[in-house]
Amino acid sequence: MTATAPPGGQLWSRCGGCATLLYRKRLSRNLDVCPECGTHARLGAPERLRQLVDPGSFVPLPDRPADVDPIDFVDLLPYPHRLSAARAATGLAEAVLCGTATVGGHRAALAVMDFRFLGGSLGAAVGELITRTAERALDERVPLVLVTASGGARMQEGALSLMQMATVSQAVAALREAGVLTVSILTDPTYGGVAASFATNTDLVLAEAGARMGFAGPRVIRQVTGRALPEGFQTADFLLRHGQVDMVVPRRVLRGRLASVLAAARAGRPPAAPPGPASPPAGGPARRTVPGGPAAPGAADVAGGSGDRAAGGRDPWETVRTARNPGRPTTLDYLDSAFDGFVELHGDRLGADCPAVVGGLARLDGRHLMVIGHQKGHSTAELVARNFGMASPAGHRKALRLMRLAARLGLPVVTLVDTPGADPGVGAEEHGQAAAIAENILTMSCLPTPVVAVVTGEGGSGGALALAVADRVLMLEHAVYSVISPEGCAAILWPDRSAAPQAARALRLTAPDLCRLGIVDEVVPEPAPAAQADPTGAAELLRTAVTANLLPLLDVPPATLVRRRRERFRRYGARGPQAGTR
16 A cells, blocks of 8 residues: 655655565655655645656646535535545645646647645546546647646546546547647546546546556455455556556656657647537527526425435435346346347457447448447346446447447447446456446547447446446436446445435436436437336337437438537536636
């Protein structure tokens, strides 16, 4: 475990690696790297900037996003109290410092995360700041450098924090399209939604020596698999051996190595001019709200009050249990009943075929399209064979291959989301789970064909978002969609997992909640009491809803589709006042 560098006023510091007592000034001269064992202590964002950029060159972004508490989250403490405590402890406004600077004389836009601030978690304000930094890089035609240190998406902002993965990824996609270099520097630790989006979908991925990175954390993997983890699992050297980073760089040479990379980008041919500003779409999805901005009709019903029950008085925990019911129709059930002529296509073309993801060609009211979805099963044997709908990297890459094929053929894409999350196993991490999810999210943000996503059961975290960056997002009446499972949230923020029902209520994960928050466009009704009671009726309702939402998209030019999709996810940032205001 890497120790955090103590305050500069302390005379001595104990190394978290070898337990040697070190003279603080000596440790600082060595850039907070233990001279005895080489352990790299964690750095706060201000210290990281001092070490990385040219002295006096850093200019922070001139504005800051609004404070948001979109779902009035309360665990043992109200979310605003946790924010206030983090600000007092770190002296930072949020978990990232953003601005422009020079490195070795080469100008760049930088976003540097700080793990001390609520575990460097990705919330709406953090996503907004990093997105603004990427937009500044695009405007000024300078490279974007992201220094990551995060435990993942911020639970206290519910599914809105999950959307930040797409918001930042599409800003990275815009830089990629414009030929502007993007660089990620992984520091210890980088996990969850950050690892599965902008930390791994940049042009170059550097890992600081001693960094750890993965989609699932070691504790989660041990709990799920019951297996001991390989020595050095998820460390920088592990990532290098498994082809997931470009290089591992000791801290003492990190600045010089980054300067060399920026120099090469500067020496290349000038990239093409960026696209002009997007014009507002005509119409577009209804019932959206911007955190910190004007609320959609009914938003107060979600953000205010006790929020213990969703629309109709149904308890959210009961909805979670219903969404997980093994009798609910699966993707293959819907492909057999709601769609026609399904022809399944297999394989990621890289060596595997993940059974947790199925996809292929089908017809809907005579129109050809590509349908891709998570597949669970009904019996225990089916669930085990399909890995409970938890996709491996091969599953995400198979889905990506089929989406790209659909775009080349001019076919619309329909995705059916039903997963507790991506596969958290050792093998998945070895094969680049985080990068596979990140590439899906980035690609879907610029896929030049209509995309309609339907959450049919569980929409679990980044594994769900990897199939849900869409023009229209629908959700079955008794489905759920969340940044983390209620059990996982309870284990982290409550004394134990028995608080899962409380966490389910706090997360605002039901279809009516998410529709009012603007994350979901439409709630698809289910036969009473739920889809599993009448699978045929549920299939007909799904078919009708998908058709109604897909038809208006078919005649929209591809460039307009992509622009509107990006505008959709850009709205999930936390817009707010200028610096110095509250």
